[in-house]
Amino acid sequence: MTNIGIVGGLGHVGLIQSACLAKLGYKVIAYDIDMEKVKTIMKGEMPFQEQGLTELVTEGLNNNTLSFTSEISDLAEAEIVFICVGTPALPNGKSDLSHVYSAVDQIARNRKKNCIAAVKSTVPIGTSRKLTEYLKDNNLSDKVTMVSNPEFLREGTGVKDFWEPDRIVIGAESKEAANKVKQLYSPSEVPVINTTWENSELIKYASNAFLATKISFINEISQLCEDVGADIRVISKGIGLDPRINPHFLQAGIGFSGPCLDKDLNSLINQFKEKQKKPLILESALQVNEQQRASVVEKLQKHLENLRDKDIAVFGMAFKAETDDVRSSHSLPIIRKLLSLGANITVNDPWVKSPEQGRISEAEVAGVEWISSPYRAAKDKDAVLLQTAWQEYENLDYKKLCAEMKKPLVVDGRNLFNREEMESHGIVYVGVGI
Ligand SMILES: NC(=O)c1ccc[n+]([C@@H]2O[C@H](COP(=O)([O-])OP(=O)(O)OC[C@H]3O[C@@H](n4cnc5c(N)ncnc54)[C@H](O)[C@@H]3O)[C@@H](O)[C@H]2O)c1
Numbered sequence: 253m254t255n256i257g258i259v260g261g262l263g264h265v266g267l268i269q270s271a272c273l274a275k276l277g278y279k280v281i282a283y284d285i286d287m288e289k290v291k292t293i294m295k296g297e298m299p300f301q302e303q304g305l306t307e308l309v310t311e312g313l314n315n316n317t318l319s320f321t322s323e324i325s326d327l328a329e330a331e332i333v334f335i336c337v338g339t340p341a342l343p344n345g346k347s348d349l350s351h352v353y354s355a356v357d358q359i360a361r362n363r364k365k366n367c368i369a370a371v372k373s374t375v376p377i378g379t380s381r382k383l384t385e386y387l388k389d390n391n392l393s394d395k396v397t398m399v400s401n402p403e404f405l406r407e408g409t410g411v412k413d414f415w416e417p418d419r420i421v422i423g424a425e426s427k428e429a430a431n432k433v434k435q436l437y438s439p440s441e442v443p444v445i446n447t448t449w450e451n452s453e454l455i456k457y458a459s460n461a462f463l464a465t466k467i468s469f470i471n472e473i474s475q476l477c478e479d480v481g482a483d484i485r486v487i488s489k490g491i492g493l494d495p496r497i498n499p500h501f502l503q504a505g506i507g508f509s510g511p512c513l514d515k516d517l518n519s520l521i522n523q524f525k526e527k528q529k530k531p532l533i534l535e536s537a538l539q540v541n542e543q544q545r546a547s548v549v550e551k552l553q554k555h556l557e558n559l560r561d562k563d564i565a566v567f568g569m570a571f572k573a574e575t576d577d578v579r580s581s582h583s584l585p586i587i588r589k590l591l592s593l594g595a596n597i598t599v600n601d602p603w604v605k606s607p608e609q610g611r612i613s614e615a616e617v618a619g620v621e622w623i624s625s626p627y628r629a630a631k632d633k634d635a636v637l638l639q640t641a642w643q644e645y646e647n648l649d650y651k652k653l654c655a656e657m658k659k660p661l662v663v664d665g666r667n668l669f670n671r672e673e674m675e676s677h678g679i680v681y682v683g684v685g686i
Pocket residue numbers: 259260261262263264265266283284285286289336337338339351354355372373374375403404405406407511512
């Protein structure tokens with residue numbers, strides 16, 4: 253069985269990749285630069301929550317197919333090394349590739365024999381080629397062969413997405429290296445796109461940009477719905493039944509957030525501009541998204557007139573349900589805006605119960621109260637603003653919720669609640685495009 257190394261092995265992509273490949277029987281060594289995360293997992297605690305992952309990690313550790321390390325040299329025997337490090341946005345919107353370069357450099361310098369470095373991190377088009385040149389310039393090209401193998405998992409369903417991917421994309425110059433990566437995933441019967449580095453890298457950006465644009469499209473239509481008495485949920489259903497459109501990613505709301513769509517859209521926009529091209533659709537998708545986020549605060553202002561000294565409960569810190577990931581969630585900018593307008597903020601989230609759990613600095617949420625029951629969070633509030641579509645919120649007892657509130661106003665940023673039922677309990681319900 254092939255020995256596999258994972259760099260960034262304790263991140264969202266890296267840990268899922270590590271645990272699932274270990275389940276397939278490979279010997280996987282997951283390396284991460286963050287010693288605290290390595291210590292955490294060795295104590296049996298997970299660095300983040302993801303459905304089905306704890307069981308897989310435990311199984312891998314018990315079967316000795318999975319191990320963790322903070323020493324890159326432990327990857328010296330791995331035949332394929334997956335690079336899963338972060339590629340965060342720099343202040344100018346470009347991708348910070350320092351972790352990727354450092355990973356490739358460290359892999360190469362800690363090896364005697366050649367290995368394949370398969371990049372799962374989302375990297376700008378041309379990165380695999382530039383990394384190959386970098387290896388050549390540093391006399392390391394005999395140590396590492398670059399392959400692009402982008403990741404398409406969604407947080408919350410990451411493990412399921414590993415077992416049931418829509419496609420596997422492999423970009424390579426070496427056919428042999430591409431085949432080795434492909435064989436790893438067999439007996440998966442999903443379509444495999446064997447292609448160039450550049451195509452592979454652009455497929456990832458184009459996928460995320462398309463998804464983001466689809467969300468912004470439906471959100472733009474939702475804005476008109478509010479003025480003409482139409483219901484965006486019915487419009488989504490009506491257009492989504494056309495297989496050319498399909499029903500996915502047509503949920504209107506306060507827009508896309510999280511660590512990927514916004515970052516990758518910004519990076520792609522920058523890549524267009526570097527080539528003196530105008531990314532008109534992409535820029536519009538971003539603008540609509542910002543407008544959607546601002547619109548929930550405007551709705552609160554419209555109904556409460558002035559937000560100074562108003563008490564508002566924000567339901568949901570995570571960027572979406574079934575994750576404790578708060579990175580680039582809309583919750584933080586919305587809370588900051590509400591605080592700047594003089595409101596008092598209480599937050600509730602089923603999984604993120606404190607700034608520490610959300611890995612948010614205390615300073616960022618200074619003055620915000622964290623309450624672990626949604627009913628208690630709503631107590632004596634002028635409004636509830638729903639940011640994350642957690643099922644726990646959908647299942648709330650609306651009568652009880654209404655009884656707790658000072659003013660029964662609910663701004664539903666995800667169209668999650670049942671409007672008719674809420675209104676039957678006397679709640680003033682404000683959705684998005686309904
Ligand atoms: N999160 C997702 O759902 C998702 C899905 C598809 C693609 N991606 C892409 O995958 C990449 C990783 O995303 P993520 O969400 O897993 O990030 P993450 O921040 O959760 O994980 C990255 C990990 O890499 C580690 N790391 C950083 N530099 C390192 C180095 N030099 N050596 C070893 N470890 C190092 C960090 O400590 C961290 O644990 C990004 O490019 C992202 O755009 C993410």
